[in-house]
Amino acid sequence: MKILNWLLSLQERIDAKEISTFAEWRDIFLHSASVWSDPIERAIAGGFLSDRAGYAFAAGYESALTRLVPSLPPERIVSFCVTEEKGGHPAAIRSVLQKAQEEKTWLLNGSKKFATLAPEAGLFLVAASAGTSPDKKNIIRMVLVDRSAPGIGIVPMADLPFVPEIPHGALTFQDVPVHEQDILPDDGYVAYIKPFRTIEDLHVQAAVMGFIFRVACAYRWPQSIKELVISLLVCMHALAGEDPRAPWVHIALGGLNRHVSSLYESAAPYWDRSDDATRMRWNRDKPLLAVAEKSRARRLEKAWLHY
Known part of the structure; x- marks a missing residue:
């Protein structure tokens, strides 16, 4: 998988320069991450190139929209x-x-x-x-x-x-x-609004995983944490190509989400290795991870009822 080879090859080459404005991040994302044509790979790359969770979220969000509507121009937010x-x-x-x-x-x-x-x-x-x-x-x-x-x-x-x-x-x-x-063709709710919830969840999580891998490399987190991130990215990459409306996809995502939560718990002590600004931003931004928790739980419950 080329995106994972790319991540692993950059472990010792993290650009530590602060991305101080959205415009600066946008230029980085549109120039560097857009070389990846697959939206999930674009999300991962965009997250890795971000110096904070907020920009990683933006990378996942924009990549999710490209997955939803492939004809969207890649140079536009x-x-x-x-x-x-x-x-x-x-x-x-x-x-x-x-x-x-x-x-x-x-x-x-x-x-x-x-x-x-x-x-x-x-x-x-x-x-x-x-x-x-x-x-x-x-x-x-x-x-x-x-x-x-x-x-x-x-x-x-x-x-x-x-x-x-x-x-x-x-x-x-x-x-x-x-x-x-x-x-756009087809029913707006069935073809776009409803599936976007799942597509967005998956691509944002992949982008945040890309960001976590960046931090793990920059601050010498244990290799075991990086291995967990890579394994989760493999799962996300696989699910991203499937029908987001399929009940089994929501069931698989339910299990994946639990593994992601476990990773965050395992990684929590290592944030002390990061600089004060990076650690402060992460602690501030963690609530983002729980924003769609109730909606995910409802979709998971409904998916199990299908079988």
Whole structure:
């Protein structure tokens, strides 16, 4: 596996320079990590090239979006915009996509909140209602909207108490023109929103593992820790190519997540070997690892009921 050979070959060549801004990290990620065409390998490389968990998260998030929509331009930062005032369930989505007078053109109106990386994104992947089905359910479509399109408003949100390097934003769309070729095929919820939860979990975890491997190399953690990281990355790499909607994938992820938690526990004493800034950031950012814990547990429970 080339990505693992790459990681292992760089153990003694860790760039210790601090990445002080998101723009600096973005340039590193887009230039260096993007040479990996497989999204999971891009996530791993991006995590390894990051000097903190926040940037590793961004690497995993962007790589997950590429896995979800392979046609996304690799040179753009993308924000996945689903959540609104009443949540991200299809019934809660009030943003609307309506036919315009011009041929093959639609108009997007509505708002989104808590959109990850929105203040830095050049492209938005937006969930909107294109009407209702005969049973009165929202028909959700995903549309690609360029940041430069007229009618877009972006308001940065306050930093979170963890991973403050990762900005979030609220967006408004007022008669934003959308061309027909920018409306993604298939049902927006089934084909994109629902599977992204699993894809994001897997790619973010892989990126954080890449970051952990970097720290383990830089601060001379035991070889046994690095071996555990490599073995977990092999599992993540294998699962990343499977259907994220398959129940067995969620069951396998349940076991994998327990091994990841065990690794964090085993590695905890070795953070004292790192410099103060690296250790402080990790302790600050650890809550990120538990953000989707309840959702993962529900998906795992549902997966077991399938059999």
